Amino acid sequence: MISIKKLRKDFGPRTVLNELDLEIPAGQATGIVGPNGSGKTTTIKALLGLVKPTSGDIVVDGKSIEGEWLYRSKIGYMPQIARYPENMTIGELFEFIKNMRGSDTNRDRELLEYFDLDSEIDKRMRALSGGMRQKVGAILAMMFDPEILIFDEPTAGLDPKSSVQFKRLVHEEKQKGKTVLLTSHIMSEIEELTDHLIFMVEGNIRYDGPMRELMELQQEQRLEGAVAKMMEETAA
Numbered sequence: 001m002i003s004i005k006k007l008r009k010d011f012g013p014r015t016v017l018n019e020l021d022l023e024i025p026a027g028q029a030t031g032i033v034g035p036n037g038s039g040k041t042t043t044i045k046a047l048l049g050l051v052k053p054t055s056g057d058i059v060v061d062g063k064s065i066e067g068e069w070l071y072r073s074k075i076g077y078m079p080q081i082a083r084y085p086e087n088m089t090i091g092e093l094f095e096f097i098k099n100m101r102g103s104d105t106n107r108d109r110e111l112l113e114y115f116d117l118d119s120e121i122d123k124r125m126r127a128l129s130g131g132m133r134q135k136v137g138a139i140l141a142m143m144f145d146p147e148i149l150i151f152d153e154p155t156a157g158l159d160p161k162s163s164v165q166f167k168r169l170v171h172e173e174k175q176k177g178k179t180v181l182l183t184s185h186i187m188s189e190i191e192e193l194t195d196h197l198i199f200m201v202e203g204n205i206r207y208d209g210p211m212r213e214l215m216e217l218q219q220e221q222r223l224e225g226a227v228a229k230m231m232e233e234t235a236a
Helices: 038-050 070-074 091-100 107-114 130-142 160-174 187-193 211-217 223-235
Strands: 002-009 014-024 031-032 053-060 075-078 148-152 177-185 196-201 203-210
Touching: 002 038, 014 038, 014 053, 014 070, 014 148, 014 203, 031 038, 031 187, 038 053, 038 091, 038 177, 038 211, 070 075, 070 091, 075 130, 091 107, 107 130, 107 223, 130 148, 130 160, 160 177, 160 187, 177 187, 196 211, 196 223, 203 211, 211 223
Parallel strands: 031 177, 031 196, 075 148, 148 177
Antiparallel strands: 002 014, 002 053, 196 203
């Protein structure tokens, strides 16, 4: 579904993405991991059209995204830190987004109830805690039933109950055949939610394959240990 071809991004003299070649498998969950500054978020922003690559191409469903924007309707995105109009209520924000997209979906009501936010719908965004903002971001990502879901550090700020609720929902979306792309520094979360793993260091791909194969290769029973070994090897 998603092909990344020779993708390069330079910020001045610094190369953030070094001619990446990736195939994001359709219908399963892929985790992108790596140390800070490895290029994970830049890769996601390039896919979303928020960052213009220096060179290379990204293809979604067989079509280049260069100069395109309609493909974004297939994507639900939950950023690590989101900015919302502070004076809007939760309900007003959802109606605003639905009007912008020309959709009359009612799934936001179902998700509000699921995340225990239905009683907070008239609360203004400026009054929300960080965890409540994360729940709003999760709802916005999933409320239009997109084919592709991208989550950037999604459980940061969520309490344990909300984290479990979120992960249960991601499993349900996977079972529907959605393509899920997830970044997280919490390796247990990656291990629990994803099937395929991409390990990045300084804009380069160091591993791209089944998560279990990496653990076997590194002779580790947990992903955290396998990734720690990979980081030690790349630093050596």
